[in-house]
Amino acid sequence: MKSITTKLLFAGTLISLPFLAAAIETLPNQEIQQARSLVKSFGSDLKQVLKTAMQTEGPLKALEVCNLQAKPIADKNSSVSPWNIGRTSLRVRNENNIADEWETSVLQQFEKRKKAGEDLKNMEYSEIIKSGDKSVYRYMKPIPTAGLCLTCHGTKLSNDVHDKVKALYPEDKAIGFNVGDIRGAFTLIKTLNVE
Numbered sequence: 001m002k003s004i005t006t007k008l009l010f011a012g013t014l015i016s017l018p019f020l021a022a023a024i025e026t027l028p029n030q031e032i033q034q035a036r037s038l039v040k041s042f043g044s045d046l047k048q049v050l051k052t053a054m055q056t057e058g059p060l061k062a063l064e065v066c067n068l069q070a071k072p073i074a075d076k077n078s079s080v081s082p083w084n085i086g087r088t089s090l091r092v093r094n095e096n097n098i099a100d101e102w103e104t105s106v107l108q109q110f111e112k113r114k115k116a117g118e119d120l121k122n123m124e125y126s127e128i129i130k131s132g133d134k135s136v137y138r139y140m141k142p143i144p145t146a147g148l149c150l151t152c153h154g155t156k157l158s159n160d161v162h163d164k165v166k167a168l169y170p171e172d173k174a175i176g177f178n179v180g181d182i183r184g185a186f187t188l189i190k191t192l193n194v195e
């Protein structure tokens with residue numbers, strides 16, 4: 001009985017080893033640099049549009065701006081880069097941003113690292129995933145919740161903001177955040193054909 005269990009365990013290890021080896025392959029440094037710089041420009045574009053709208057037209061109009069502009073701003077940044085960039089979260093507002101399996105596990109990993117005391121500022125994760133004749137580069141970086149975000153993602157939304165969020169996103173899950181929480185993450189992907 002014991003030897004069968006041992007054999008099974010051994011076989012299990014052999015089978016899972018190649019997956020483990022693939023899972024820990026991180027990106028070449030220059031790819032990480034590229035991903036970081038795209039995150040920076042996408043993030044600052046978003047923040048600038050949000051801040052301007054909030055200051056000049058208030059949160060209701062800013063909600064519309066986020067609703068209409070988030071995707072085009074992501075597309076614009078992706079179009080000048082070999083990467084595709086977007087945002088995701090464990091609790092999304094827009095269902096198009098729902099995390100896939102890999103993103104979900106990375107977001108959970110970020111939460112654990114934060115709990116263990118790691119600063120969000122330098123937190124990131126990257127991995128090369130091989131599938132068939134393709135190599136997929138993936139990179140994620142957490143997005144912290146700032147004071148500015150609470151108007152639309154906090155624990156106490158004003159009635160008009162709450163109603164507008166519900167009207168635009170009936171399935172919204174992106175409220176109840178506090179300053180310093182991980183609101184979500186930038187998620188980047190680049191697919192290469194392996195020669």
Ligand code: HEC
Pocket residue numbers: 050059060062063064066067068070071087088089091092093094095097143144145146148149150151152153174183184185
């Ligand atoms: C004026 C309201 C408003 C403010 C302020 C705001 N957001 Fe959002 N946020 C939205 C809306 C609307 C969406 C959905 C955009 C879309 O449809 O793609 C969104 C989506 C997101 C997403 C994408 C994931 C998801 O839930 O769909 C992230 C991440 C995010 N916001 C982070 C932030 C952060 C960080 C701040 C503060 C710096 C912030 N938001 C401030 C309204 C706001």
